[in-house]
Amino acid sequence: MRWDDVAGATRDLAELELSELEGALTPSGIEPYRAKQIYRWIHRRAVLDWAQMTDLAKRHRTALAEAFHLSTPNIAARDRSSDGTEKFLFELADGRRIEAVYIPKSPADTFCVSTQVGCAMQCSFCLTAKMGLERNLTAGEIVGQVRLLRSELGLLEQPINIVLMGMGEPLHNYDATMRALRILTCPDGAAVSPRRVTLSTVGIVPALARLADEPVMPNLAISLHGTTDEQRTSLVPVNRRYPLAELLAACRAFPLKRRNRITFEYVLIRGVNDSVADARRLAGLLTGLRAKVNVIPLNAAPGIPHERPTAAQIDRFGKALADCHVTVSIRKSRGRDIRAACGQLLVETGQQSPGQRLAGMLGATDG
Ligand code: SAH
Numbered sequence: 001m002r003w004d005d006v007a008g009a010t011r012d013l014a015e016l017e018l019s020e021l022e023g024a025l026t027p028s029g030i031e032p033y034r035a036k037q038i039y040r041w042i043h044r045r046a047v048l049d050w051a052q053m054t055d056l057a058k059r060h061r062t063a064l065a066e067a068f069h070l071s072t073p074n075i076a077a078r079d080r081s082s083d084g085t086e087k088f089l090f091e092l093a094d095g096r097r098i099e100a101v102y103i104p105k106s107p108a109d110t111f112c113v114s115t116q117v118g119c120a121m122q123c124s125f126c127l128t129a130k131m132g133l134e135r136n137l138t139a140g141e142i143v144g145q146v147r148l149l150r151s152e153l154g155l156l157e158q159p160i161n162i163v164l165m166g167m168g169e170p171l172h173n174y175d176a177t178m179r180a181l182r183i184l185t186c187p188d189g190a191a192v193s194p195r196r197v198t199l200s201t202v203g204i205v206p207a208l209a210r211l212a213d214e215p216v217m218p219n220l221a222i223s224l225h226g227t228t229d230e231q232r233t234s235l236v237p238v239n240r241r242y243p244l245a246e247l248l249a250a251c252r253a254f255p256l257k258r259r260n261r262i263t264f265e266y267v268l269i270r271g272v273n274d275s276v277a278d279a280r281r282l283a284g285l286l287t288g289l290r291a292k293v294n295v296i297p298l299n300a301a302p303g304i305p306h307e308r309p310t311a312a313q314i315d316r317f318g319k320a321l322a323d324c325h326v327t328v329s330i331r332k333s334r335g336r337d338i339r340a341a342c343g344q345l346l347v348e349t350g351q352q353s354p355g356q357r358l359a360g361m362l363g364a365t366d367g
Helices: 018-028 034-043 058-067 139-153 170-185 205-211 229-235 244-253 276-285 311-323 354-362
Strands: 074-080 086-091 097-103 110-112 116-118 133-136 161-164 197-201 219-223 262-268 291-297 328-330
Touching: 018 034, 018 058, 034 139, 074 139, 086 139, 097 139, 110 139, 133 170, 139 170, 161 170, 170 197, 170 205, 197 205, 205 244, 219 244, 262 311, 276 311, 291 311, 311 328
Parallel strands: 110 161, 161 197, 197 219, 219 262, 262 291, 291 328
Antiparallel strands: 074 086, 086 097, 097 110, 116 133
C-alpha cells in the first residue's frame, strides 16, 4: 500500500500528468485552461506551496488546497564534496529516506535520482542492496527530487541531465518511473529533453520490451558487469532469471534513434571481472550492437566483499576493450568523500534503520 492510499487522503498534484490535471480541476470549479498555469508553477518554477502560485486567484488556491496535496520531499541533510558534487538526503511523507546527487558540469549539470527506497536486486557490490527494498517511490516523489534540486540549486532555467542511477531499480518500479518521465519531459512543465535522460537498469527483460514501445524514450544504460552467466549471476543475481543471451537479444531488438547507442556499464572489480580475457569476451558479446562501454572502477565500502583494481589494472582493461574496437570511457568517480558515488547510496537512519540491519550483517555492535 502506498503511504497516501489511506482513506481521506487527497490526490497528489505532483504526480498528475497535464491531461489528468485538466480533468481533475473541474470538480473544484477551476477551469481546465488553468491546468497549464498550475502545471508550470509546479514543474517549471518548482514551487512547493499553493501560496507561491501568485497569479492564481485566492479562491482557486483555497480550492486546490482542499482537493489536493502537493507532495514534496523534505531536505533532511545536504553534503558537499570537495569536487562540488552534492548529496541530498530527502525525507518522504512517511518518514522514509532516499538520496539524490547533484553532479555539476559533467559536462552538463546532472541530477542522479532514486526510484525506490532501497532496492531488491541484491547486487553483491552495491551498498543500496544492503537496505533491501522498503517500497517503491511514487511518480510524485521521483519528480519531487528534481523539483527540489532545481529550486535549491537555482537551476530552473538551464538544461539539466537526469540519470536514474540513484537508489533502486527503475524497471522494477516501471509505472511510476514512466509516469515520472512523462511529467519531467512534458514541454509545458519541466521540459527536460528525453535525450538528456538516462535510465540505468540491471536488465529486466520483459520490462525492456515494454520500454521499447514507450512514447517517451530515455537513453538506455545496462548494468552488465559480467561476461559469462556464472560470473554475472554472482554479481547481479537477477541474471539467473534473465541470462546474458536473453538480455543481449532484448538490447539488439531495442529501437535506437539515429546515432544513439546503448551504454553498457561495467563495474570493474579486482580479480573478479577485470582480466584481459574478460575485456575480450565483453567485446565479443557486444559485437553488432550499437554500444559503448562505461567502465566504473568499483567504489569500495565496508561490507562490500570486493576490491577496486589498481590504476594500472583499470588502464589495462580499458585498453584491451579499445583494442577490440569498443568505444570505452572510464567513469571518473565524483563525490566519493561524501559517499555519493555509484553504489554508495545507503540511508542509515530512520525507523527500520538499514544502518542497523547492515551493522547486524557485518557483525558490528554499534550500528
Ligand atoms: N539499479 C540500476 C540503477 C542504479 S546503480 C542499475 O543497476 O543500473 C547505477 C550504477 O552504479 C549501476 O551500473 C551499478 O551497478 C553501479 N554501482 C553499484 N554499486 C557500485 C559500486 N560499489 N561501485 C561502482 N559502481 C557501482
